[in-house]
Amino acid sequence: MGDYFQTVVDLDATERDAQELGARVLDWLIAEGIVAAERTDCVLGGDGYGHAPGPHFAKAVDDPDPVDLWSNGLHVQTGRTVFDSGQGDVGAAVCPLCRAEIRLVDEVWEPIESAWEPFEGRFHDWAEGGGEGIVHCPSCLGACGIDRWSWEDDYYACGHLGFTFWGWAELTSGFTREIGRRLGGHRIVVLAGKL
Ligand SMILES: [Zn+2]
Incomplete structure (x- = not known):
């Protein structure tokens, strides 16, 4: 058993604009009801606080079964980070x-x-x-x-901005493309892994 996560990493965000871009996408996710506005104790990364799934989280995933893990939130990470896929080795x-x-x-x-x-x-x-x-x-x-x-x-991505969804079913390509669009057409990669 492990805890699955998917991280959408912005490859083009810079140290200077990562914070603002992260806030922009988060505002959109909250407005769409995909995540909750308040931060609660629901993620494994960072300080443990993140945004729990909102009433319309199913818009983002292939399999709309309710997520029932406690570690099921969104964590927005800004700052120079080597994102990785957790367990295993890169090929x-x-x-x-x-x-x-x-x-x-x-x-x-x-x-x-x-x-x-x-x-x-x-x-x-x-x-x-x-x-x-x-x-x-x-x-x-x-x-x-x-x-x-x-x-x-x-398996790896170096960037200044990443959105980690803990315990969510596979994010649809339409959803991750929309995140890229809202990041100003930046290149994104999606890391999937488990702890
Ligand atoms: Zn070469």
């Missing part, structure tokens, strides 16, 4: 410069230490804001920040 990383796929696990899904080497400590460098977390691609030898790499199954 591969894709270079933003040459599109080469770097396999990070072997055939029995064990992490390949040598493949991880170019990425070692880079998430930390980026998240702490002291550096860009520069990765030298083993394929094209180009250098760029780890926040620009993409990850198999969107």
Whole structure:
């Protein structure tokens, strides 16, 4: 057993506009009745407080069965964050410069230490804001920040704004696209995982 979550991450929000964009989307979710306006003790992330499902939460999901877990709220995270999918290992990383796929696990899904080497400590460098977390691609030898790499199954995403729905059924693509639209057409990725 575990606690499932889905995080919609804005890849284009900056440190400066994340707060305002987060508030804008939250206002829309409250106005639509998808989440409750008040913050209650209903999420596992952050300080434990979030927005419980509203009367019309079913607009956002494929399976409209009521969610009955206590950890079923929405947590809006702002600030420089490496979002991840919780349990398990990531299969591969894709270079933003040459599109080469770097396999990070072997055939029995064990992490390949040598493949991880170019990425070692880079998430930390980026998240702490002291550096860009520069990765030298083993394929094209180009250098760029780890926040620009993409990850198999969107296992990781570096961003300044994320909306984590705890314990909700699968969010529809129409719903997540609408979030992207309300973020000003920003690129989004949806991470799904469990703790
Ligand atoms: Zn490359």
